[in-house]
Each structure stands twice: as C-alpha cells, then as structure tokens.
Amino acid sequence: MLTITPRELHEQLTTGQARFTLLDIRxxxxxxxxxxxxxxFEPMSxxxxxxxxxxxxxxxxVVICHxxxxxxxxxxxxxQNVHSRVFNLSGGIDAWCHSVDPDLPKY
Numbered sequence: 001m002l003t004i005t006p007r008e009l010h011e012q013l014t015t016g017q018a019r020f021t022l023l024d025i026r027x028x029x030x031x032x033x034x035x036x037x038x039x040x041f042e043p044m045s046x047x048x049x050x051x052x053x054x055x056x057x058x059x060x061x062v063v064i065c066h067x068x069x070x071x072x073x074x075x076x077x078x079x080q081n082v083h084s085r086v087f088n089l090s091g092g093i094d095a096w097c098h099s100v101d102p103d104l105p106k107y
Contacts, residue, residue, distance in 0.1 A: 001076045004062060004087040006096040021055045024064045025074050026093070034093060034104045036064065044070050052082045060085040066107075068092040 012018035022039040024031055031041055042051065044065070055061055061083050065071035068091050075088040089096070097104045 001072065001079050002085065002087045003090045005090045006100045009062060009089060010096075010100045019059045020062045020087075021059045022062050022064060023051075023055075023074075024093075025071055026065050030066060030107070033107050034097065036093070036096065039064065044074055047074055047077070049082050051078070055083060060087060062087045062089055064089045064093055066092045067094050 009018070009020075012020070022036055024035055024039040024041050025044040025047065026041075027043055028041075031039075035041075040054070061075075061078060063071040063075040063078065063086060065074075068088060071092060072088045075086045079086040091099075093104075094106065097106050
C-alpha cells in the first residue's frame with residue numbers, strides 16, 4: 001500500500017497532475033462535518049469489489065478517513081482485491097485540516 005501526504009495530494013490536485021479517485025470511507029455524520037470536494041463517499045462497511053466498476057481504470061484511488069487508520073485498512077484490502085494502485089491519505093482529513101486547509105471544520 002502506498003501513502004500520500006495531504007500536502008502532496010493538494011499539490012497534485014491544484015496543478016492538475018492528479019489522476020485520483022478520492023474515496024472517503026468515513027460515516028455519513030463525519031462527511032457532513034467536512035470533506036474534500038469531488039470525493040466519492042462509501043462508508044467502510046459498504047466497500048466491496050463492485051467499487052472497481054465505479055473507479056475509472058486509469059485513476060489511482062486515494063482512501064480518506066479521519067486519522068488514516070481505517071483508510072489504511074481499506075486501502076490494503078482494495079489493493080489486494082480491487083485495484084492495483086491505492087494510496088492512503090496519511091493522517092486523514094484531520095491532517096488535511098491542519099496542513100492544507102485550516103478553515104475546514106475539525107472534529
């Protein structure tokens with residue numbers, strides 16, 4: 001499993017270099033507090049191999065959760081069962097709030 005820091009992801013997203021599907025695996029109540037624009041929402045409990053049909057084949061997946069623990073588990077499972085290039089957002093949305101966008105609500 002690969003990792004990407006919030007700053008690295010932000011740089012790729014803002015320069016147009018990114019070829020990612022952002023997969024937010026947090027619960028609905030968490031995504032109502034904050035989220036990254038353009039993310040696909042799929043709670044951790046709902047992840048299954050059919051996800052491959054909804055992710056463009058030419059894109060990598062960046063898995064997002066609150067602190068990066070749940071997303072690491074899902075990223076590893078996705079890499080083994082669904083998609084070949086999967087990244088875990090290191091530190092999760094919390095790290096994104098602290099290092100990239102401090103205006104996003106924190107929880």
